[in-house]
Amino acid sequence: MAVIRDMIPAFDLFQPTSIEDAIDLLDQYGDDSWVFAGGMDSFDWMKDRIKRPTAVVDLGNIPELKGITSSDDGLEIGAMTTLTEVASNSDVTSRFGLLSQAAGLVATPQIRNQGTLGGNLSQDTRCWYYRAGWPCYRAGGNICYASAPLAMNREHCIFGADRCVAVNPSDTATALIALDAKMVVHSSKGEREVDAEDYFIGPGIDITRMTVLETGDILTTIRIPGTWAGAQFYFEKVEDRKSWDFALVSVASALVVNNGRIERARIAVNGVAPYPMRLDAVEAAVTGKPQNEETAEAAGDIAIRGASPLRHNDYKLPLMKNLVRRALREQAP
């Protein structure tokens, strides 16, 4: 059968108005169903005719999935809240500026106006071998084209490769890991809450998924506890173009600094592994240390320990190292 990457094949579109109805539909159609949030990732798959769901479940008409509300001392953000809203909401900007910064750097204004926080977190990898529809491990085959000896893998991972060397493309993921957010997932089995860092899974666990979401699951809410509200934040996304691009490496950090000493630290990077990586070792190493260049230098070195670059992405080591250093410096450049 010939290849054509144009025009979406027919599907049935469902627009449920409640989470329960949506879950019923997903259960009814199983693997033939497709959860449609902002659609910014979905359209590519469907226009490329690689994914051909028969039932598309649009979450756009479920009011409870939208909006930002205060809860306890934190925030609850509906998964269908647009990135623009996340980036500009005053509760987010004032207390969790890290997240608004990250959301504001996603792609372009138009994409942020439509793309959702849940979608940004749950999007698939951009490995171009995989997205070309090639039968790689992630696509259910038995090969990684991107790590072949001559492969073009500049954008691929330096950590966590397990057959697959793709990276997670989400900008908001690291911010939420640094903020110790919880992801609320609904399915017909009920509701469960997953730590942000555990929401993302590596290819070792399941090579065909980026997150814990399985068929029939819906990410409904992102809960941000007050733990890190108003902390010292740093977010940076290094990309080839300043709009419509994915991070080559991005870093998000939250620090509580007292008298020049780092009391608590959380730091996560993306673009370096098939999942956003929380840097526990760095956190441990800097906690209790003075916030100075020496600490930052050491942290950068620790961050890239154990990295194994591919043919074309050795540059991600110094890049990640330098970004981690910046994230821990007092004065961001």
Place this chain on the structure above:
Amino acid sequence: MEFLRRAANPWNQDVWIGISWDLMWAAVIGGLAFLVLHAVIAWRTPKAESTAVAETGDPAIPDRILRHSAASRAFHWLMSVTMFVLLITAFFPLVGIRFAWVTIHWIAGIGLILTIVYHVVYATMKQDLWSMWIGAKELKEGTQEVVGFLKRSPPATSSKPGKYPIDHKLYHNTTAVITLAAIATGVLMMVRVDTPFWARNPYLLSDQMWGIVYVVHGLSGVALIATIMAHIYFAVRPEKWWITLSMINGFIGKKEYLAHHDPKRWVVTPGPGARGGGAAPPKVTGGAAQSPKAVPQDKQSDRLT
């Protein structure tokens, strides 16, 4: 049911990427069906009278006979551990129990290879490679046994096996072929994942060749599910307990020896250090009774012409 998983390669050519995992269920179901069938027939079959041969046996035969040396047992259990790890890491993720399995899988695979290399060397040096040979006579005996089993009548007692009965040999050889196929393909497949030994190269073979490799590996994998199910089943069957025990402590009793083996085909003589009925290993010699040449311990010829 699909037997193969196929995909379009980057040039949109149809290639095999492996077997259908439906075959895994087929193996499980097939294996279970066999076990149930066997169990039912065995349950309905009248027990063969235990012969009095034991009593009449050669008094020189010790009460405890070493069936598996410590080294053999160590090999068996090590191999079984690696095999289980391989099967679990291969198939559990397929049924929804997710974990990072690849590294464990290939390390276990290397473990399996090492145990097999050890086994082959040991078998070559210390054992008789021919002991697993299946000749025409064994085939005939084996056929009689199966027919007998199916007719629910005890097998003709006229011909008893040497150390290894025909079903053991068949099982051993089948498993050996399957395992070797899995290993050979598995080693090739390691070229496609990250290991400390070499840089990944998925282009070592052509797409078509890789397809065959994956299909063979998959087939051997699912075949191992069935064969190992059968193996465990027989190991836990009461009438086989004496063999299972021997794989734990190494010995079988004189009674079992005489009941199940042909002393002519598996010659057992007390060793120099034997204190009748004592724990010391008996001297076991192999070969035809008429030429009882001394052979090293555990090395025996079970070959019949």
Place this chain on the structure above:
Amino acid sequence: MADVELITDAAQQGVSRRSFIKGVIAAGATASTASYLFRNSSPLAALPTAQGSVERLITLTVNGQQRRVDVLAQETLAMTLRYKLGLTGPKLGCDRAECGACTVLIDGVNRYSCSILTHTVRGQEITTIEGLESANGRLHPVQQAVVDEGGFQCAFCAPGFIMSMVATVEANPNPTREEMAHALSGNLCRCGDYNKILDSAMRAAEYARRRA
């Protein structure tokens, strides 16, 4: 200035051509008289739809008018606008939410019409570049600003850029040049005319302020 319509409108080429080319369906005309996305002879027309899935015949609010239109479940807004409603202002430069040429306003917010399922914007206000001019033919201040700055070269990107400018000056009538650049960063211009586009956009903001 030359009469643009005289030169560009295919409907004025002559009697024979006029009878042949219907050209674009005038804004406001009944939709779907020339539905190029799917026809009754298409296998798509015969496809059964599952119970509970969307109805194909819907009403859209486009440029202030109610338009009845038959929309496939998988249809994007750009396709509906261009091929069913005759609104060819939004352009398909990439069809992948990357270039912005298809930008339209949905309830005043700029979005990529190539990457919106038409069914998801039922009940929302859709504005295309065709809807900016006032009924008396007066250009929108943003359009006027672009004309006054001589904006754009090939202008394939222009409808998208202009819609983003409209959304921006509505939301922030007093942007800095840098803020404006960020607001327009979802639109691509391959002629590289960004300098002039930014000049136009800043003038547009000025006009919008003046009007307010």
Place this chain on the structure above:
Amino acid sequence: MATIGQDIAPPDLVAKVTGRAKFAEDFRAEGMVFAKLLLSPMPHARVRRVDASEALAMPGVLGILRAEEVPQVDAPREACLTDEPLYEGEPVLAIAAVDETTAADAIDRIKVDFEPLPFVLDPLESLRPNGPDARIGGNYFFRPRGSDIAEFRSHKWTDADFAAAGEGQMPMGEPRTEWSVGDLDAGFDQADLVLDETIVHQTLSHHPMEPRSCMAYWQNGKLYIHPSTQSTARTAVGIARSMDLDPDDVVLIGPYCGGGFGSKISGSPTMLIPAVMSRKIGRPVMMRINRYEETYIGRSRPGFQARVKIGFRNDGRVTALDLYIVEDGGAYGSGDFNTAGTVASLSYQPLAMRLRGVSLYTNTPPRSAQRGPGGAQIVGMLEPIIDKAARQLGIDRVAIRELNAPDNNGWLGPQQGRLTSAYVREALAMGKEIFGWEEKSRLSGQRNGTKAIGVGVGLSPFVGGSTGYDGLVVIRPDGKLYVHQGIGNLGTHSMADTARAAADVLGLPWDRVEVVWGDTSKHLPWSSNQSGSQTIHAHTRANHAAGIDARRKLQQIAALDWGGSPGDYVVGGGRVYHRSNRNQGMTFGRAARRAIQLRGKFSGYEMDDDLNAMTVASVQALAGQGLIGAAKDNYGREGSTWTFVVGFALVELDVETGQVDIKEYTAVADCGTVIHPRSLAAQIHGGGVQGFGIARSQRWVYDPQWGVAFAKRFYTARPPGILDVPLEMKWGAVGIPDPQTPVGAKGIGEPPVGAGSAAITSAIADALGGQCLCRTPLTLDVILAALEGREQPYGPLETHV
């Protein structure tokens, strides 16, 4: 008041801002159906068998078009469909259906059995002794002049050639093309400093915003076609030739083109597909081209792997330039490298120079001219090396360019041809002034936090015009001047701006000028291609000539009616009148009616016999509608016309990330008389932005194992966005008229690209302390590896990354 030099909004702008401007995909016709393409999945293959039965049986599917049904061409040229695809993505067949989804579904169901054939992506690989060839039979097309031979042959280098090259240096085996000027050895003997560098310049797609969609139908034996094309008259003629039709039987309507940059000069081979399909199935056929397809069939600038040896005297004078270029000619072969050599000779006026080159076919999409073909590559590659020499010799970087730059006596190329004008030193001086070079160059290498400042300068020459085309104007009884333009409209505004030459000759205000363009049924004159910076030059001349012709006729009519000799009458303000008595004269409207009455040459019943057949047909069709001015550009010219643009840039390079921010950019042109300042600025800046893309981001990536493209979308190909360019850019123009053209204007489309690219490669090298990485694009990975002293991500000659 003269229109030339004024900012006047082009006449199509309102249509552009209201969405009324119709591009190819915006046309509709009753009964219109859709074509979709089946593309080759392999970089080189042969179609063994096609099974389309399932597709053709689908309701709504109307037909299939195979390679044997489309106009055939001789090797090595490209047909619009092929059974031996030579690159991944080459169109193999087309399907027509009542709607696009059905057409796509139908393509989905076609089974094609392809036989894979050997392929090659990198010309250096093809040059290896046993390297693969892109075509069956060879890697270049051998067709010596004056011979019947026309065949593919293999050009190979020896193992010794490869071994002779030093580590990381480009080997230099036998070239296919070679020319030299002066004594190269003597040149190097005189040199106090010799630099020898290996350079890689990427291939990159044109990526116009508008994909080359096309709609076509037939009526009364005539083909009506709406392609996306840069040129109007020339494309129509090309289509007629390809389709074996009388030119009168092709009506091309394409008043707008959404960018081409050299990729749609006379349309595209694929525009024939809807035309042929429409003839076959009897329905109007729209073929919408998507972005992937556009990347495949949309042309690209050939990449270079090159080695350059340059000798400098202590004072900075270039004594010898030895350039060897290996060019990736793509699937159908196309060459820029000769132009690259010519441009290098012009930029530096070396005492001696040699160009050697090999251009080979590869199994990658077709190449074509891309804005500044050859020139943009070579200046982006060489300017940082000139900087390196300046630094080593302790000379100011602008001064070394001033020293070597050509003036009106400059020469170029193997024949040492002459120029009509060159005011490079003036442009450099103006650029230094506007940019503030003296002050900015002192910032060079300074740090702003983690950011290192770099300043750069680039000089980019390119051909600025052709001659010999026809102008055609009509003064109608409404008193307006109608300027008919056969050139295209891709946003340069030259279809309007060149009309000013006729308006000014006739002294007519712009509101009484109508431009007629974009539709061959409107009777257009023979014109240049809308490409290669020709049109401002070629068509100010042609329209000037037509204006003069109309003016002469107005004077003759006035003399006929009022007596005296034509020379006694002057033209202005929409009237022709006696020089001594303003009342003794008539309006243009009156003159037009008189011309219609007088017939003959006045209203197009007779005309000059040197007009092109296309112009003749147009004049004949317009005859009797007014006073017609029609003339060929016979102004003559000695030497060739070249335009120069100098670019100045200031960048900030983040030493921790390798990211480059272009903070400032100024470019100044020597392009003769300025016709339309704002449009000129747009060309200078727009070309500069495209140059930034070349220098910093745009890429073309192939998987070497499969020969399949990856950078075929915007975000993977990375053309610059609005945040990747300075917030404000400056410009200037020397404004000295070219003495050999009546209006004095030279073309401006091409050279800004090289100026932009070179200013950035130069500035990045400066920010790196003078280290030339000798590769484009200079992405942050390449820069960071250099900063951190790590191994470069790509080999020194590695291409398509």
